Amino acid sequence: MPSPYLANNDADRQAMLRDIGVSSVEELFKDVPEKYRNANFKLPSPLSELELKEEMRQLSNRNANLEDYTCFLGAGYYRHFIPSVVGHITGRSEFYTAYTPYQAEVSQGTLQTIYEYQSLVCQLTGMEVSNAGMYDGSTAAAEAALMAWRITRKGKIAALSTVSPRYLRVIETYVSGHSIPLEKVEPNLDGLSADCACLVVQQPNFFGYFEDMAAYAQKAHGAGALLVAIVDPVSLGMFKSPADYGADIIVAEGQALGNPTSFGGPGLGIFTCRKDYLRQMPGRIVGKTVDVDGKPGYVLTMATREQHIRRERATSNICTNEALVALATAVYLATLGKEGLRQVAELCYHKAHYAASAIAKLEGYSLVFQQPFFEEFVVRCPVAPSQISDVLFKEGIIGGLDISDMIDNGMLFCVTEVNTKSEIDRLVEILGKFRGIKK
Amino acid sequence: MSHHYLLPDISQPGKIGCSLPELDVAPAELPAGELLRREVGLPEVSEVELVRYFTALSKLNYGVDTGFYPLGSCTMKYNPKLHEDIVKLPGLASIHPYQPVESVQGALQLMFELQEYLAEITGMSATSLAPMAGAQGELTGILMVKAYHQNRGDKARRKILVPDSAHGTNPATSVMCGFETNAVPSDENGNLDFKSLESMMNEEVAGLTLTLPNTLGLFDPQILEISRLVHERGGLLIGDGANLNSVLGKVKFGELGVDCVQLNLHKTFSTPHGGGGPGSGPVCVQASLADFLPSPLVIKNGKGYTFTSPAKSIGRLGAAYGNFGVMVKAYAYIRSLGAEGLREVSENAVLNANYLKEKLKAYYHLPYDRTCMHEVVFSGKKQKEKGVKTLDIAKRLLDYGFHPPTVYFPLVVDEALMIEPTETESKATLDAYIDTMKEIAREAEEDPEILHTAPHNTPVRRLDEVKAAREPDLRWELGK
Numbered sequence: 001m002p003s004p005y006l007a008n009n010d011a012d013r014q015a016m017l018r019d020i021g022v023s024s025v026e027e028l029f030k031d032v033p034e035k036y037r038n039a040n041f042k043l044p045s046p047l048s049e050l051e052l053k054e055e056m057r058q059l060s061n062r063n064a065n066l067e068d069y070t071c072f073l074g075a076g077y078y079r080h081f082i083p084s085v086v087g088h089i090t091g092r093s094e095f096y097t098a099y100t101p102y103q104a105e106v107s108q109g110t111l112q113t114i115y116e117y118q119s120l121v122c123q124l125t126g127m128e129v130s131n132a133g134m135y136d137g138s139t140a141a142a143e144a145a146l147m148a149w150r151i152t153r154k155g156k157i158a159a160l161s162t163v164s165p166r167y168l169r170v171i172e173t174y175v176s177g178h179s180i181p182l183e184k185v186e187p188n189l190d191g192l193s194a195d196c197a198c199l200v201v202q203q204p205n206f207f208g209y210f211e212d213m214a215a216y217a218q219k220a221h222g223a224g225a226l227l228v229a230i231v232d233p234v235s236l237g238m239f240k241s242p243a244d245y246g247a248d249i250i251v252a253e254g255q256a257l258g259n260p261t262s263f264g265g266p267g268l269g270i271f272t273c274r275k276d277y278l279r280q281m282p283g284r285i286v287g288k289t290v291d292v293d294g295k296p297g298y299v300l301t302m303a304t305r306e307q308h309i310r311r312e313r314a315t316s317n318i319c320t321n322e323a324l325v326a327l328a329t330a331v332y333l334a335t336l337g338k339e340g341l342r343q344v345a346e347l348c349y350h351k352a353h354y355a356a357s358a359i360a361k362l363e364g365y366s367l368v369f370q371q372p373f374f375e376e377f378v379v380r381c382p383v384a385p386s387q388i389s390d391v392l393f394k395e396g397i398i399g400g401l402d403i404s405d406m407i408d409n410g411m412l413f414c415v416t417e418v419n420t421k422s423e424i425d426r427l428v429e430i431l432g433k434f435r436g437i438k439k
Numbered sequence: 440m441s442h443h444y445l446l447p448d449i450s451q452p453g454k455i456g457c458s459l460p461e462l463d464v465a466p467a468e469l470p471a472g473e474l475l476r477r478e479v480g481l482p483e484v485s486e487v488e489l490v491r492y493f494t495a496l497s498k499l500n501y502g503v504d505t506g507f508y509p510l511g512s513c514t515m516k517y518n519p520k521l522h523e524d525i526v527k528l529p530g531l532a533s534i535h536p537y538q539p540v541e542s543v544q545g546a547l548q549l550m551f552e553l554q555e556y557l558a559e560i561t562g563m564s565a566t567s568l569a570p571m572a573g574a575q576g577e578l579t580g581i582l583m584v585k586a587y588h589q590n591r592g593d594k595a596r597r598k599i600l601v602p603d604s605a606h607g608t609n610p611a612t613s614v615m616c617g618f619e620t621n622a623v624p625s626d627e628n629g630n631l632d633f634k635s636l637e638s639m640m641n642e643e644v645a646g647l648t649l650t651l652p653n654t655l656g657l658f659d660p661q662i663l664e665i666s667r668l669v670h671e672r673g674g675l676l677i678g679d680g681a682n683l684n685s686v687l688g689k690v691k692f693g694e695l696g697v698d699c700v701q702l703n704l705h706k707t708f709s710t711p712h713g714g715g716g717p718g719s720g721p722v723c724v725q726a727s728l729a730d731f732l733p734s735p736l737v738i739k740n741g742k743g744y745t746f747t748s749p750a751k752s753i754g755r756l757g758a759a760y761g762n763f764g765v766m767v768k769a770y771a772y773i774r775s776l777g778a779e780g781l782r783e784v785s786e787n788a789v790l791n792a793n794y795l796k797e798k799l800k801a802y803y804h805l806p807y808d809r810t811c812m813h814e815v816v817f818s819g820k821k822q823k824e825k826g827v828k829t830l831d832i833a834k835r836l837l838d839y840g841f842h843p844p845t846v847y848f849p850l851v852v853d854e855a856l857m858i859e860p861t862e863t864e865s866k867a868t869l870d871a872y873i874d875t876m877k878e879i880a881r882e883a884e885e886d887p888e889i890l891h892t893a894p895h896n897t898p899v900r901r902l903d904e905v906k907a908a909r910e911p912d913l914r915w916e917l918g919k
Contacts, residue, residue: 003780005517005709006787007865013787016794016866025786028793028810031658032690039691042559046777049521056771060530062545064538067529076758077536083457085486089493091523093711097502099513100715105837105897109500110714113493116446119914123480129913132715135571138758146615166758173733173754177582177616210474240476253758263546264536264759265571266717278911284715289907292892296443297899301907307574307611308848312620317611320572320705320720324713331493334446335456337483343459353467372470389539401537421463 004049064398066261070423072355074376074414075206075401076137076164077264078256080234080344081418082332086258089331096324100284104299110323111298114286117330124236124333124341125250126243127272131283133326134269134318137253138167141200141230142174143271143282143316144249148198148226149180150315151280158183158192158225159200160216162207165406167230171200187211192223198249202230203242207412208376209369213245221246233257233270234416235374237345249273258332259325268325279305282316347417348375351424355415358428363435368407376414378407382434385411395430397423447917449492450482456489480917499898501842503711507868509795511814511845511857512606512654514684514706519775522710522768531767536759540745546763547744551737553770554721560773560781561680561700562691563723567732569761573681576701576720577612577648582753583699583724583731584646584675585616590731590751593673596645600674602631604655604849609648609679618645625851629655629807631665640668646675651692651700652682654849655807656792656814656857666696675699675728683707684788684861685813688781692723699724708769719765735760787862788813791869795858798873802880806852813861819854827883827890829854834901835882835893839875 002009008016013025022028029037047055066079090096094109101107101114118130134140145157157175159168161184172182183196192199199220204210213229220227226249229242233252242250254268255261273281279302287301307314336344352375360367364382381388385402388411392399400413415424469475484492501508508515526532534543554566570576581599588596599613603622610620621639626632631649640647647669652658659665669676678692678700684707692700704710705718712718724732733756735746746760776784789812796815800808803817819829833843833856845857860869882889894900 003776003783005519005776005863006783007863007868008787008791012866013790016790020790020793020797022793025790028786028789028812029658029686029689030810031652031660031812032686033660033663033695036690036694038689039562039694041688041691041778041781043556043778043781044774046780047774049775052771052775053521053525055774056525056531056767057528059545059549060525060528062548063530063534064542065529065533066535067533069542071535073535073537075537079533079535081459083486085456085489087527088490089497092494092497093504094497094500094502096523096711096713097504097518098500098714099508099510099515099712103501103833103837103843104902105834105894105899106499106501106842107714108898109496109498112445112496112499113714115914119916120446120481122914123917129911135575135762136757136759139571139575139756164758166755169755170757173582173756174615176754177578177585179617210470236476237479238476239474260532261535262532263534263543263763265757265762266764267757267759278913285913287907288912289903291899291902293900295899297902299902299904299907301904301911301913304908307607309607310611311607312610312614314607314611314614317574317578317608317615318572319574319606319608320703320712320718321716322571322713323715323717325717327714331489333481334484334489335486336481337450337455338479338481339483340455340457340459341479341481347459347462349469350462350466351464354464357467372474393539393542398535398538398542417459424464 070397072400072413072415072427073398075412076253077261078414078416079261079418080256080416082258083335085335086328086331090324090328095327101300104297108297111286113327113330115288115298117326118286120330120333121270122272124233125272126241127250128275129278130272131281131285133321134271134283135322136267136269137230137251138170140251140269140271141167142171144228144251145171145175145198145200147249147280147282148228151277152197152225154195154197156181156183156195157198158185158196161186162205163200163202163230164206189219191219192225194223196223196225198226198228200228204232204235204374207369207378208373209371213242217246232374234345234348237341238349239374254325254329257329259328266322266325268322268329280315281305283318283321344417351419352377352415355413355424359431362432365431368410375416376412379411379413381409381411385409388434392430397427445915446482446484447915449484449488452483454483454485456484456486482917506840507864507872508842509844509858509860510842511859512681513845514859514861516709516861517863518709518711522771525771526764526767544743547737549770550766551739551744553766554737556773557702557721558723561723562693564726565729565732566721566723567736568721568766569733569756570701570720570722571757571762572716572718573701573703573720574608574612575756576722577608577679578615579722579733579756580677580699580701581612581616583728584677586731586751586753587728588645595642598644600639600644600647602653604653604851605648605650606654606681629657630659630661633661633664636665637668640672640674642673644674646677648677648679650679650681652685652812655816656811657807658812662695670696682813685785687785688778689785693725699728704765704769709772710765710768717762717765719762784862791860791862791864794869795860795873799876802877803856814857814859816852817856818852819856822883823854825883825887827887829856831890831893832856832879835879835890837894837897841872841875
């Protein structure tokens with residue numbers, strides 16, 4: 001059966017071969033050593049569209065999805081409400097089937113939406129400039145560390161122990177290329193050593209609570225280092241940004257802003273910084289300009305930082321990024337707007353606090369940290385969190401993240417605006433059944 | 440129909456683009472005021488105004504669904520609509536990366552099988568799906584090469600050789616991994632200059648990066664000699680799979696002696712480019728490098744599928760497992776085509792490119808007149824003599840409703856025009872494009888001015904890039 005994705009039939013192919021002057025397609029592969037020209041491939045037999053759709057539906061059904069299950073899991077990926085507008089805009093094929101906007105004259109749609117994205121994200125983080133996005137929050141943090149290393153020309157990266165362990169591991173991978181040591185420091189640090197390029201912090205931190213950004217900014221700047229802050233973008237709907245305390249680079253995972261969790265990818269690395277560091281930024285940047293008739297328009301700019309121009313002296317090797325996710329993020333921020341994002345943040349805050357205080361009242365449970373928090377909090381459970389997760393799952397609930405490797409019987413819960421009061425009450429009820437069970 | 444307004448221009452107090460539920464629990468006490476933000480400076484726009492704004496913007500774009508997009512080295516093939524539907528299935532879109540593995544066995548099965556398929560397609564022994572784009576796949580490869588030599592106690596290898604025709608990501612990546620790069624020249628046939636390679640490949644060299652076929656769209660017939668030489672001198676052959684579309688289902692990189700290769704699922708495996716991403720850049724390796732793969736990999740054991748970390752892993756590349764949504768589309772693509780269908784992809788891609796080459800070589804200078812693979816690189820040399828630049832040709836194509844080819848790359852060709860038709864285009868489309876290219880060649884002779892001033896009928900005309908870079912205007916500020 002002919003493939004629907006090929007537009008030529010046999011007659012076309014024969015005519016083309018004739019015009020080329022060869023008798024078979026095989027002749028066009030003559031530069032490949034003959035022995036290796038037609039390898040044997042063991043792959044499953046092809047499926048029709050109908051069969052494939054059914055097979056994918058079955059694969060999908062083997063996963064417990066967050067539409068059928070109640071979810072209290074966060075830790076960097078968050079389930080928030082996604083207005084229908086978002087999918088309808090990103091679903092326009094003029095956006096999703098276009099390439100990187102190198103030909104500006106026929107890419108104004110992509111370029112102007114990136115300019116909107118850069119603007120919206122700057123408004124949100126309170127920073128001066130943004131790029132067009134990185135792969136995810138963790139690689140944005142790693143690239144921020146490398147950028148601080150280039151700016152300060154100092155030999156070490158310091159990061160707080162309260163930063164997400166996965167982010168720390170990604171930073172470690174990225175700085176390993178230059179053999180830059182990553183030093184983990186505790187929240188109560190006295191000061192930073194003079195050889196640190198930056199201090200990487202997370203606000204709210206991995207455990208969900210807010211830390212003293214002013215103190216960290218002072219310590220970092222006092223040592224001649226930059227302050228790199230990782231933020232939860234939804235929290236910025238009601239909480240101050242580390243920019244207000246003097247952060248130099250702010251990065252975030254953008255998934256929470258209008259994108260499904262999608263098993264962790266694609267996400268979006270939001271990357272914003274102070275204007276002074278613009279020319280050290282990694283990634284693409286869109287700027288506004290005019291055309292030959294004086295009409296406003298947009299182009300990719302400052303390309304002399306990038307690999308396709310600067311090659312071995314580029315600020316990063318990044319090329320393909322997460323443009324369509326950035327578009328979704330821009331549409332989401334514009335859809336919610338000033339009041340909507342505040343409302344979402346407040347809903348998360350109040351519901352998470354309702355849940356936390358109810359759980360804390362249960363016999364055998366306690367909140368591990370007393371500091372202010374946003375939508376995530378750590379509970380010390382009376383039994384191993386894995387045991388609780390199993391029971392919750394049978395009841396149709398995906399519980400918090402088991403962090404007993406970091407905190408004794410610790411479970412990191414997340415509550416967002418999508419969790420209803422009855423879902424929270426049900427969670428609390430099931431957790432309550434573990435009281436009295438010995439550790 | 441250019442759009443001279445931005446979101447702040449349509450923002451008015453009291454508007455919103457969606458509705459949200461009322462709080463259904465008792466409100467909690469707010470934390471200390473110094474933590475709280477007074478307001479978020481986001482615009483306020485109604486749903487209908489938003490939809491019309493973004494819809495209008497979409498119409499200023501050219502995509503594969505709009506028309507022929509022969510952007511060399513980018514593999515802008517048609518993207519099956521089925522993929523857009525399945526990726527939205529709740530069990531694929533709405534799953535959390537940190538759910539218990541028992542609750543995501545379908546996702547892990549898909550990843551496991553995709554790892555296996557890609558290893559089979561490249562002739563390698565293991566695959567990591569973690570890299571989120573081609574460049575991150577390259578980074579993975581080079582970091583593994585570094586770890587491999589260090590693990591052998593060989594610390595002297597501080598250089599990576601990169602052909603002068605390579606993508607910018609190759610040298611940029613090597614430098615990010617702490618290596619120095621040396622450019623290997625191309626010979627007069629567009630192949631790697633073997634004599635130069637022989638003199639450069641020494642005990643300081645960790646490996647050679649090689650795009651297969653190369654960025655000139657040519658398959659280097661010396662591949663086996665190159666691989667033998669690199670290995671004899673203790674180095675590794677680091678493939679760049681950006682051009683896999685030319686040998687998909689035909690040739691296995693592993694059998695040619697490639698030690699590791701990154702693939703671009705967003706090119707070869709037909710997932711749309713999204714205006715610049717998301718992509719996915721899996722890395723496939725020989726057994727000798729498998730222990731260094733990034734964490735985690737998916738394995739199958741008696742209980743089902745689970746994650747594992749290779750013994751000497753270079754570490755993590757992201758907070759989750761890579762761009763799962765892109766993997767879903769690539770998986771569906773492979774399942775819909777099978778081995779035979781994949782072979783047809785490359786055969787048709789190569790046929791289309793050679794057809795364009797034959798039909799246009801009388802009109803545009805062809806620097807390497809030999810059989811090409813999935814793309815052909817012309818030079819605008821003839822037209823330049825008339826004062827017409829390659830950029831002018833590219834812009835004139837826009838007037839005729841075609842997306843231009845990649846221009847000024849690879850750097851080794853003066854005024855390069857790199858055309859990659861892909862397998863999904865029909866002879867009728869190619870013929871229309873050929874006629875247009877001939878017409879433009881005629882215009883270059885007879886009416887060069889019309890090319891200098893092109894494009895004429897696009898939403899905007901040529902933009903002032905110098906102004907954009909010198910007076911950066913990178914965002915709006917609300918209220919200013």
